[in-house]
Ligand code: ADP
């Protein structure tokens with residue numbers, strides 16, 4: 001059983017940033033308004049994630065670490081239309097299989113909380129403790145029992161960079177949640193959670209990020225687009241400044257990247273890659289989703305239709321604007 005968990009863990013948990021992704025998404029799903037991520041050594045030796053969300057009920061704690069245990073909807077076809085980010089029930093079991101995990105959690109309704117220790121998939125202890133409402137996961141020594149996998153990790157600084165990039169994506173996709181990222185005791189990112197997307201963008205990237213940010217608020221049958229687009233002051237010559245979210249989820253899609261770039265190019269003739277933070281709401285029946293659950297690559301069966309729809313909507317929104 002532990003072997004199976006370790007194998008499954010390899011698909012979900014590749015590196016420290018995958019741990020942070022899974023746990024931060026759980027915090028978001030739990031309705032947290034504040035999420036703090038602390039790491040040491042690129043997250044390899046230490047990751048602590050604290051949220052003020054719903055907490056986990058006492059008698060649900062060991063269960064939550066079982067494989068395929070989820071309190072959320074789990075049909076892959078529903079992935080893009082369901083509200084929660086998690087759905088597979090694989091994260092906690094996968095993380096616990098390859099690290100030393102301490103969980104402290106308390107629900108609002110319960111008087112005391114629970115402290116639970118699990119290492120290498122084996123329960124170590126479970127005790128009642130006083131705790132604030134919400135959940136704290138401490139994940140230590142990732143891959144301590146799978147040295148072959150540990151070898152594939154990069155330098156701590158590189159791993160920390162991946163986590164930073166991920167938290168930027170999460171902060172921009174959830175402007176209403178305050179995110180804090182602390183790396184080796186230094187605050188690297190702190191968003192206010194005040195719901196104003198432009199403030200969050202400036203908070204994350206600094207005010208100098210784009211020469212001007214054009215607000216996009218456009219709708220067409222089936223697709224709504226909301227957010228900002230502009231010319232990055234320093235072009236990276238790649239898609240690193242293209243942030244887009246589909247139905248609240250950070251996702252990669254060749255078609256959507258291309259549509260954004262093609263619409264943008266008609267306004268900035270010489271400039272290929274925009275700075276963009278765009279939230280797409282796409283109707284379920286336009287999404288014939290075929291998505292790898294962790295890679296987050298989205299494909300559409302009706303590519304051409306989606307492409308045209310987005311280009312047209314974005315061009316409409318940008319027309320008459322000076323970039
Ligand atoms: P999934 O997110 O796919 O449901 P996970 O393995 O990530 O599966 O989590 C298992 C379950 O543990 C969740 O369904 C949820 O009920 C509970 N859980 C995990 N993290 C939190 C959290 N931070 N706050 C509240 N509940 C949580």
Ligand code: MG
Nearest residue numbers: 022026086091
């Ligand atoms: Mg989850």
